Amino acid sequence: DAGVIQSPRHEVTEMGQEVTLRCKPISGHNSLFWYRQTMMRGLELLIYFNNNVPIDDSGMPEDRFSAKMPNASFSTLKIQPSEPRDSAVYFCASKGVAGGNTGELFFGEGSRLTVL
């Protein structure tokens, strides 16, 4: 089975440009998570969806960040306008239906963003 698929794998852009990161979760998984990873802060949860509905976006750093999940097989994380401090690796992860507080997250390979 295909795992979580993210695109692009690498993106280099200039400050002020719009960046859109994409994620296809594992088929049948009902929860989707966006994480950001930096050396300074480690893995930070930005937002997560349950059954395509955003549940907690308290980790989204600013209004420049937005995320959508229009259907069960696709999600986007958008940064507009981008800034150099947004440079990081952005991971998408999905999780299947489980009985309450259980279950591993399945991570994609990440999108490495560099904002010049």
Next chain:
Amino acid sequence: GESVGLHLPTLSVQEGDNSIINCAYSNSASDYFIWYKQESGKGPQFIIDIRSNMDKRQGQRVTVLLNKTVKHLSLQIAATQPGDSAVYFCAENPGGSYIPTFGRGTSLIVHP
């Protein structure tokens, strides 16, 4: 001024040795814990999990120990191999939540 990145704790071992990676968690209400392995250029991958009603759980070459009294987890890797070189994260799930909180990670370097 320029900010300096924090360096991950690093454990260096020789191939064939046993490795022990430690993790202190913060929330006494956490009742489920997972260890993840992250290889260079990849996303974290599940290794093993443990519930708070257990003290020890064994997998293939890996053992997780949980000490709830001092809020401490450890991951033991037997006969460490070069392919075990990676960053290892512990993640805790507070009771009632299935959203994991990740630790900072430990870099394991295995020398052949």
